[in-house]
Amino acid sequence: xxxxxxxxxxxxxxxxxxxxxxxxxxxxxxxxxxxxxxxxxxxxxxxxxxxxxxxxxxxxxxxxxxxxxxxxxxxxxxxxxxx
Amino acid sequence: xxxxxxxxxxxxxxxxxxxxxxxxxxxxxxxxxxxxxxxxxxxxxxxxxxxxxxxxxxxxxxxxxxxxxxxxxxxxxxxxxxxxxxxxxxxxxxxxxxxxxxxxxxxxxxxxxxxxxxxxxxxxxxxxxxxxxxxxxxxxxxxxxxxxxxxxxxxxxxxxxxxxxxxxxxxxxxxxxxxxxxxxxxxxxxxxxxxxxxxxxxxxxxxxxxxxxxxxxxxxxxxxxxxxxxxxxxxxxxxxxxxxxxxxxxxxxxxxxxxxxxxxxxxxxxxxxxxxxxxxxxxxxxxxxxxxxxxxxxxxxxxxxxxxxxxxxxxxxxxxxxxxxxxxxxxxxxxxxxxxxxxxxxxxxxxxxxxxxxxxxxxxxxxxxxx
Numbered sequence: 001x002x003x004x005x006x007x008x009x010x011x012x013x014x015x016x017x018x019x020x021x022x023x024x025x026x027x028x029x030x031x032x033x034x035x036x037x038x039x040x041x042x043x044x045x046x047x048x049x050x051x052x053x054x055x056x057x058x059x060x061x062x063x064x065x066x067x068x069x070x071x072x073x074x075x076x077x078x079x080x081x082x083x
Numbered sequence: 084x085x086x087x088x089x090x091x092x093x094x095x096x097x098x099x100x101x102x103x104x105x106x107x108x109x110x111x112x113x114x115x116x117x118x119x120x121x122x123x124x125x126x127x128x129x130x131x132x133x134x135x136x137x138x139x140x141x142x143x144x145x146x147x148x149x150x151x152x153x154x155x156x157x158x159x160x161x162x163x164x165x166x167x168x169x170x171x172x173x174x175x176x177x178x179x180x181x182x183x184x185x186x187x188x189x190x191x192x193x194x195x196x197x198x199x200x201x202x203x204x205x206x207x208x209x210x211x212x213x214x215x216x217x218x219x220x221x222x223x224x225x226x227x228x229x230x231x232x233x234x235x236x237x238x239x240x241x242x243x244x245x246x247x248x249x250x251x252x253x254x255x256x257x258x259x260x261x262x263x264x265x266x267x268x269x270x271x272x273x274x275x276x277x278x279x280x281x282x283x284x285x286x287x288x289x290x291x292x293x294x295x296x297x298x299x300x301x302x303x304x305x306x307x308x309x310x311x312x313x314x315x316x317x318x319x320x321x322x323x324x325x326x327x328x329x330x331x332x333x334x335x336x337x338x339x340x341x342x343x344x345x346x347x348x349x350x351x352x353x354x355x356x357x358x359x360x361x362x363x364x365x366x367x368x369x370x371x372x373x374x375x376x377x378x379x380x381x382x383x384x385x386x387x388x389x390x391x392x393x394x395x396x397x398x399x400x401x402x403x404x405x406x407x408x409x410x411x412x413x414x415x416x417x418x419x420x421x422x423x424x425x426x427x428x429x430x431x432x433x434x435x436x437x438x439x440x441x442x443x444x445x446x447x448x449x450x451x452x453x454x
Contacts, residue, residue, distance in 0.1 A: 018348075018401060018421030019369035023272040026231040027369055029296060033230075033310075034340040053268055060294045061311045 005067045005078055011039040017046040017074050024050040025057055028079060032063060035081045040066070046074040054079070088388060089169065089178035090114045091159050092329075093121055093144040095449060096363035096377030097184030103385035103452040105151040110388075112151060113176060114144075115169065117158040121147055122206070123445055125374065128238055128408075130209035131216055132249050137206035147450040159185075164337055164356045180358050180388055183344060184381070185329035187234055187364035187372055193325050194229050196300030200307075200320040203242065204234065215319060216246075221258030222318025225307060227265060229297040230325025234364055234372045236272055237407040237417070239263075239323050240280065246321075247287045248410030261288065262315060264295040264307075264322075276407065276417060279427050283409055297322060326372065328365045343367035348421070349398040351384050360384045368401075370421075375405045378449060385452070406438040414438045 014031050016024035024045035031041045043054065051068060054077045058065035066078040086108070090101045093116030105112040120141045129135040145154050161170040168177040189204055191197045203209040226243040233239075243263045250256040263270060263284065269277035270284060270291055284291060296310040300320065307322070308314050328342030337353060338344045345354035346366035353359040362384055363377030370376045379402045386397040401421030408414040413430035416437070428434070441448075448454045 014369075016369045023267075024369075025267060026272055029266060030231050030341065049274055056268060057294060061296070 005069055008040055008066060008078060010042045010078065011035065013042045013044065015044045016050075017044050019045075019047070023047065024077070025053045028054060028077070029057070032061075032079065032081050037081050037083060040078060040080050043077045043079070044071075044074050045077060050077060051075060086110045086180065087178040088112045088180045088182070089167070089176055090182045090184060091169065092116060092184035092186055092363070092365075093118055094184060094186050094363060094377065095374040096381040097182065098144070098147055098450040099378060099381035099452045100182050100184065100362070100385050100388075101152045102147075102149045102450065103382070104388050105149040106452070107385070107389040111153070112149075113153045113155060113178070114148065115155045115157055115159055115171065115176065116144055117156075119144055119156050121450070123442070124204070125235065125238075126442060127203050127206065127209045128241055128245070130206065131203050131212040131242070132245065133213055133217075137209065140206075142446060147446070149451075162337075164353070164359055167358055181360070182384060183353065183359065183361040183365060184363045184377065185365045187326040188329055189324040190327050191229075191324035194297055194299060196302050197229055197297070197322060197324055199302035200229070200300055200322045202321060202323050204238075204323060212321065216249075219255065219259075219319060221255060223260045223262065223316065224319045224321065225262045225264060225315055225317040226321045227263055227292075227295065227297070227323070229300075229322040231266055231296075232372050233323050233326050235405070236371050236373070237405060239321075240271060241408045242321065243289055244283070244287065244409040247289055260290070262290045262292055264292045264297070264309075264315070266294070266296045268293050273417070273419070273425060275424050276427055279415060279429060280407065280409070283430060287410075326364070328367075339367055341367075348401065350387070350396070351380055351399055360387070368399075370401050371403055371405070373403060373405055374449075375403045379403070382452070406434060406441070408435060408438055 014027045016027040028043045055065045064080040064082045069076040088110045090097045101114045121144045123140045126140040157171040167181045201212040271277040298310045344361040346361040348368045362380040364372040383399045404418040409430040414435040415427040415430045417425040419425040
């Protein structure tokens, strides 16, 4: 999964590290709205809450959560706009 | 020749930068603003309840500027970022250092049907909402935001809490159902703040609908639908419209698809352009769009412009300090930066008194750069 994810073409990266307000999830929702269907958006987040909130939102909003890549001090959360 | 510094935008951030630079540096400082007035936007929260009149929230921009600042009341039609030249409605202006503080604009048309909903982010909308509240006799009031990012993240929540309190004072609380819609899994973006405020909402009977990212409003059926597929009916709908950066100022490649200007979150320089800074709502920095962020960013930019080129240049740490007023003469203070989340106290009278005092002291403290 991780290797596959590393090779996924990312259309847009949002650096939300250190963001508490409006926060990585809000940054993601904004990017998903602006993205075209099928595009992959990656959020860099140092907020541990993102690991829970972002997959939960993707499920509710029916976008495809592709996974998490752990990096030193932060995580890359990768999402494909599905509809 | 004295260096030329041009500031675009007469909001909190632009006004502070212009005043501080004029005071500290031997420079020719010019501000361009399309508005002759300076609006204290946080005060709009009180207009729908009739607690404040919009005229009380405005001063002339000229009266807030150091006499050394040249003020041009004009619209910026385009920027040439490579030469730092602004094309104005009347003529051109070239500078050595350019500060973009053009703010955000509201784009209700991006959500179908939203133009029919209420908000309080402009004096006109706040007065229209006041009239709707004066005529309200009962029913379901839905409050929330219709897009992210938006200015002043606490404001819609503050509105819901103040509304609940005001309905009690008007004897209408029993006839009203209140729902707060949040795009997130909680009532406020920051978890530590949500933990403090959600129990207050529960105690006050304000229902919370989470993961509700507004997709469309159907005014004929009085229904609001979410991106996630949920639906709510309403009798009165108060939704903060989506925001964008300020379009006429945007040059190719300088901004993202939301018209937010690409800005370094520490140096506040516009990406790829030395000598151009951006502050406040118009940047793409992941901090709240608020007068408070603009205020602290403005001090950093003024310090950088005034700094010795060989000395250390100060950087922005993501600092924001703001209030969340919850009605019943209570509020809490939110203070945070890139590395420290807020640790707000439970709503209390001291913070409320501080907020109300700040609302009055703003004119004397903030635009001149005293704090």
